[in-house]
Amino acid sequence: MLANFLSRSSGDPEVAGFYDNYEKLDPDQGKMLRNLRNNGQYLVVICDYNSGQSFEDVVLRAVFEACETRGIESLAQTRFDEAERLLSDWEKKSGDANSVRNFYEDFSTSLEKIAPAIIIIYCSLAA
Numbered sequence: 001m002l003a004n005f006l007s008r009s010s011g012d013p014e015v016a017g018f019y020d021n022y023e024k025l026d027p028d029q030g031k032m033l034r035n036l037r038n039n040g041q042y043l044v045v046i047c048d049y050n051s052g053q054s055f056e057d058v059v060l061r062a063v064f065e066a067c068e069t070r071g072i073e074s075l076a077q078t079r080f081d082e083a084e085r086l087l088s089d090w091e092k093k094s095g096d097a098n099s100v101r102n103f104y105e106d107f108s109t110s111l112e113k114i115a116p117a118i119i120i121i122y123c124s125l126a127a
Contacts, residue, residue, distance in 0.1 A: 005018060007042060007043070009041045045063050045065075046066075047062040
């Protein structure tokens with residue numbers, strides 16, 4: 001009931017019925033609830049904490065699923081999204097799927113952008 005109350009607009013007929021019934025039991029409290037909600041609604045996120053994932057992963061997955069269910073495009077970028085974007089960018093730069101890339105150099109360039117204070121030392125092994 002609480003999820004329905006929060007996820008639907010307060011103007012929704014079913015939620016309006018909830019207010020009417022609540023006001024029959026406690027007129028002051030019912031009016032207060034109606035005024036608190038106004039016409040807004042909330043995104044209700046139900047987390048599956050028994051999945052064995054980290055708290056951050058559980059919450060993020062639940063938020064994305066709730067957004068998808070409600071038809072809301074999520075603009076949040078995860079670390080996984082950034083990794084996919086970077087790999088795609090590297091693939092475009094190489095041009096040829098069979099070409100040999102210097103991943104260490106790509107990593108160094110990316111790291112310098114993220115943390116410019118870190119100095120990367122290049123080592124060469126003598127044969």
